[in-house]
Amino acid sequence: MGQTVIEKIIQNHTGEEVKPGQIVWMGLDIRSARDFGGPNVVKNYEREFGDAPLADKEKTFFTFDLCVPACSLKYADNQQVCREFAKKKGIKVFDVDSGIGSHVLVEESLAKAGSTVVGTDSHLNILGAVGCFGQGMGDVDITVAFKTGQTWFEVPETLKVVIKGHFDFPASAKDLTLYILKKLGTHKAALKAVEFYGETAQSLSLSGRITLCSMVTEMAGIIGFVPEFSDLSREEAAKLSGSKFSPLQADEDSAYSEELEIDISGIPPQVAAPYSPDNVQDVSDLKGTRIDTGFIGSCTNGRTEDLALAAQILKGRKIKEGVTLKVVPATKRVYEEILEKGILEDLFRGGAIISSPGCSGCAEGHIGLTGKGEVQISTGNRNFAGKQGKGETYLASPAVVAASCLAGQIISPEEL
Amino acid sequence: MEETALSGKTWVLLNQEGKLIEDIDTDQIYHNSFLHITEIQQMGQYALGNLEGWKDFPQKARPGDILITGRNFGAGSSRQQAVDCFISLKVGLILAPSFGAIYFRNAVNSGFPVLKCPELDELVAQRILETENEIKVDLRSGKGINVSKDRPFDVEPMSAVQYDIFKAGSLFMYGKKTSRDNGK
Numbered sequence: 001m002g003q004t005v006i007e008k009i010i011q012n013h014t015g016e017e018v019k020p021g022q023i024v025w026m027g028l029d030i031r032s033a034r035d036f037g038g039p040n041v042v043k044n045y046e047r048e049f050g051d052a053p054l055a056d057k058e059k060t061f062f063t064f065d066l067c068v069p070a071c072s073l074k075y076a077d078n079q080q081v082c083r084e085f086a087k088k089k090g091i092k093v094f095d096v097d098s099g100i101g102s103h104v105l106v107e108e109s110l111a112k113a114g115s116t117v118v119g120t121d122s123h124l125n126i127l128g129a130v131g132c133f134g135q136g137m138g139d140v141d142i143t144v145a146f147k148t149g150q151t152w153f154e155v156p157e158t159l160k161v162v163i164k165g166h167f168d169f170p171a172s173a174k175d176l177t178l179y180i181l182k183k184l185g186t187h188k189a190a191l192k193a194v195e196f197y198g199e200t201a202q203s204l205s206l207s208g209r210i211t212l213c214s215m216v217t218e219m220a221g222i223i224g225f226v227p228e229f230s231d232l233s234r235e236e237a238a239k240l241s242g243s244k245f246s247p248l249q250a251d252e253d254s255a256y257s258e259e260l261e262i263d264i265s266g267i268p269p270q271v272a273a274p275y276s277p278d279n280v281q282d283v284s285d286l287k288g289t290r291i292d293t294g295f296i297g298s299c300t301n302g303r304t305e306d307l308a309l310a311a312q313i314l315k316g317r318k319i320k321e322g323v324t325l326k327v328v329p330a331t332k333r334v335y336e337e338i339l340e341k342g343i344l345e346d347l348f349r350g351g352a353i354i355s356s357p358g359c360s361g362c363a364e365g366h367i368g369l370t371g372k373g374e375v376q377i378s379t380g381n382r383n384f385a386g387k388q389g390k391g392e393t394y395l396a397s398p399a400v401v402a403a404s405c406l407a408g409q410i411i412s413p414e415e416l
Numbered sequence: 417m418e419e420t421a422l423s424g425k426t427w428v429l430l431n432q433e434g435k436l437i438e439d440i441d442t443d444q445i446y447h448n449s450f451l452h453i454t455e456i457q458q459m460g461q462y463a464l465g466n467l468e469g470w471k472d473f474p475q476k477a478r479p480g481d482i483l484i485t486g487r488n489f490g491a492g493s494s495r496q497q498a499v500d501c502f503i504s505l506k507v508g509l510i511l512a513p514s515f516g517a518i519y520f521r522n523a524v525n526s527g528f529p530v531l532k533c534p535e536l537d538e539l540v541a542q543r544i545l546e547t548e549n550e551i552k553v554d555l556r557s558g559k560g561i562n563v564s565k566d567r568p569f570d571v572e573p574m575s576a577v578q579y580d581i582f583k584a585g586s587l588f589m590y591g592k593k594t595s596r597d598n599g600k
């Protein structure tokens with residue numbers, strides 16, 4: 001019997017033959033903790049293991065991305081706790097200027113195709129975009145991962161999703177993702193690895209893959225892979241991750257728990273209404289909904305390509321008076337790219353506020369929060385009640401967010 | 417041979433219709449109003465405190481007792497207290513057809529024995545397994561026996577991993593013994 005991508009990756013890191021349902025010790029290529037969860041890992045480590053060395057300091061990292069630079073004393077303290085531990089143990093810190101940890105791990109060539117990565121970030125499964133098995137875990141698990149270089153894992157079943165048809169502007173990878181989320185809901189992919197196939201999936205750019213794989217979390221899945229790459233997308237992934245790029249492929253006779261087809265031909269832009277990411281509707285159904293703020297960024301839509309799409313719509317225009325638009329590049333490298341390509345200027349002149357790279361929106365004390373009664377349209381991945389403050393959040397693509405900020409209401413870019 | 421079996425008296429969590437209660441979530445096991453408690457000794461008194469018909473479980477349970485419950489036990493939040501409250505009462509083992517994923521992870525990491533038994537609904541429906549039975553289960557072979565009725569049954573044995581952590585006491589204890597680096 002053949003094996004799926006996740007089965008191959010786990011097997012390569014255990015040294016025994018694996019099948020779904022089996023619990024195995026899995027070697028970890030990279031273990032990381034961020035400014036959320038990181039201080040707990042330090043506390044646990046010092047209490048349980050004292051001065052004992054880490055399994056391998058070269059494979060252990062801190063990535064600060066939630067409250068960067070710290071805007072509350074608590075976060076400032078917590079980050080310093082991690083820095084001091086890191087210094088003592090000789091581990092590298094990607095500090096408050098670096099950007100979103102999962103993206104940094106890709107850019108730094110640390111999250112490689114076929115490798116295993118764990119950290120205190122529930123969206124670490126975003127690394128499926130480069131064929132890497134990333135997984136978020138609690139601070140107890142990560143503490144022991146720091147100490148032993150391994151963790152245990154129950155090999156998940158795999159769901160196969162074949163995407164049929166193509167999308168065209170103004171639809172984008174985010175609309176494809178929201179549409180798939182609407183079709184799968186939170187049950188079909190629950191506790192499973194997902195493999196996405198089809199011509200459209202194959203030709204997705206790296207940032208499109210990141211958008212799709214990041215929201216497998218909202219589908220309740222373990223991780224998503226897009227195993228096949230068009231020449232162009234393979235080249236791009238290789239360039240970004242700076243190394244020879246050879247993602248694992250599933251065997252033809254591998255066993256899937258289920259195989260589904262989703263037809264996306266001609267989908268219009270999609271918007272998820274409060275308070276659930278799978279509460280997805282066509283943009284036309286929500287047209288005219290008043291918005292106060294827009295947010296473009298997050299691990300789902302914070303890459304250069306995403307910001308370029310928004311800039312293209314804003315270029316030569318101004319957002320509506322009374323509306324604010326917050327833009328947060330995913331990483332320092334993205335910041336540099338939008339600077340060099342003139343994207344930053346178009347965003348700024350269009351009326352956007354551009355902040356330092358990081359997560360934002362998702363953590364208290366950072367930009368992207370809403371007050372009671374405030375309506376926000378965001379490129380993020382979650383819109384649960386209370387998640388980004390007391391207001392209401394709609395989830396959409398960078399193009400729809402930019403267009404809606406120009407109009408002061410939810411609107412499709414083609415109607416501007 | 418190392419002793420790998422656990423034995424004890426059973427509590428079968430039945431509903432009004434006499435069926436195993438399914439989908440018992442972490443709020444029914446350990447309500448969120450007691451999340452501030454950090455001492456394990458104090459958690460036992462709240463175990464199953466929000467599950468209709470079983471609120472007096474902490475008074476009834478004796479050390480070593482075995483809890484028998486329906487599928488998807490421990491669905492919901494990631495709270496460790498939903499496992500620790502049973503450790504606090506010195507419950508010996510929980511058997512269910514299946515568990516919530518995070519619940520299972522938390523129990524394994526705490527070194528608390530939880531075992532999957534796919535035929536549990538059958539055993540209970542046919543009254544092969546009832547409350548106050550004395551049962552014995554081998555963690556490694558998966559062979560079980562209801563001593564009170566002299567009837568054998570099967571459970572999914574512990575994986576080597578789960579058994580390693582169980583023997584060590586917890587994931588932390590396991591971590592103290594191990595420092596090998598398997599990453600490639």
Ligand code: SF4
Pocket residue numbers: 065066100121122123298299300358359360361362363381
């Ligand atoms: S942007 Fe939000 S969801 Fe993404 S990694 Fe950061 S905190 Fe998590």
